[in-house]
Amino acid sequence: MNIAIKTAEDIEKMRIACRLAAEVLDMIDAHVNVGVTTEELDQICHDYIVNEQHAIPAPLNYRGFPKSICTSVNHQICHGIPGNKQLKSGDIVNIDITVIKDGYHGDTSKMFCVGDVSPHARRLIEITRQCLFLGIEQVRPGAHFGDIGHAIQKHAESNRYSVVREFCGHGIGKKFHEEPHVMHYGKRGEGAEMKPGMIFTIEPMINLGKRHMKVLPDGWTAVTKDRSLSAQWEHTILVTEIGYDILTLRPEEL
Numbered sequence: 001m002n003i004a005i006k007t008a009e010d011i012e013k014m015r016i017a018c019r020l021a022a023e024v025l026d027m028i029d030a031h032v033n034v035g036v037t038t039e040e041l042d043q044i045c046h047d048y049i050v051n052e053q054h055a056i057p058a059p060l061n062y063r064g065f066p067k068s069i070c071t072s073v074n075h076q077i078c079h080g081i082p083g084n085k086q087l088k089s090g091d092i093v094n095i096d097i098t099v100i101k102d103g104y105h106g107d108t109s110k111m112f113c114v115g116d117v118s119p120h121a122r123r124l125i126e127i128t129r130q131c132l133f134l135g136i137e138q139v140r141p142g143a144h145f146g147d148i149g150h151a152i153q154k155h156a157e158s159n160r161y162s163v164v165r166e167f168c169g170h171g172i173g174k175k176f177h178e179e180p181h182v183m184h185y186g187k188r189g190e191g192a193e194m195k196p197g198m199i200f201t202i203e204p205m206i207n208l209g210k211r212h213m214k215v216l217p218d219g220w221t222a223v224t225k226d227r228s229l230s231a232q233w234e235h236t237i238l239v240t241e242i243g244y245d246i247l248t249l250r251p252e253e254l
């Protein structure tokens, strides 16, 4: 296992890429409304990233992914492909943004509510957001990656939700996905030790029903097997000398 320690220059460039990714989520908020298609959201993000940010949407053509963002609606867990279906009142949707700026990746996602969303869906979204932040709070030099997974799994399961196991957080930098795999379940003290200068994502996917998933015939879209709702939030995190820095933090989260 070889987890990169980023240089000061890497970190400065990661800060910029991550800020841009966060700004895309802020920008798209006003467009996530009843009747919009996820394809239209993709087009707006694409144009903003390319023309305003002078950056690159990392998903486009990544291992054959056909669009610039991922949009995962309701029982879709992650990697949803934007399409011509309109969002309707009551839908919950994860929008996952990764931009490349000056060769560095910033990766972040959040949940959006469309129109009137049921209390049980809102609760899933909020507990999943809490899972992300409980994971982030574990981050400091000397902590183990298992501490993150344990904190997330404990909170999800004590709320009678389940943690998706097939996808995890990841190291990130000049590469979109690098070591380590950041599991969203596990035991305290397991896994590698965190060191200052490591940068990775935490991106728990939490299901209202059972944890099992399948991938649709499009080869990308992961859905819950039992068709229960799923939520996800993601940040890119730097390990600092004293703890963590959330590189993709948005003003609304301060």
Ligand code: MF3
Pocket (backbone or CB within 6 Å): 058, 059, 060, 062, 063, 065, 069, 070, 079, 096, 097, 098, 107, 201, 203, 220, 234
């Ligand atoms: N942004 C996703 C992640 O958090 C990865 C998307 S890969 C894609 O790791 F090809 F679907 F875009």
Ligand code: CO
Pocket (backbone or CB within 6 Å): 107, 169, 170, 201, 203, 234
């Ligand atoms: Co990610």
Ligand code: CO
Pocket (backbone or CB within 6 Å): 096, 097, 098, 107, 108, 109, 203, 234
């Ligand atoms: Co992502």
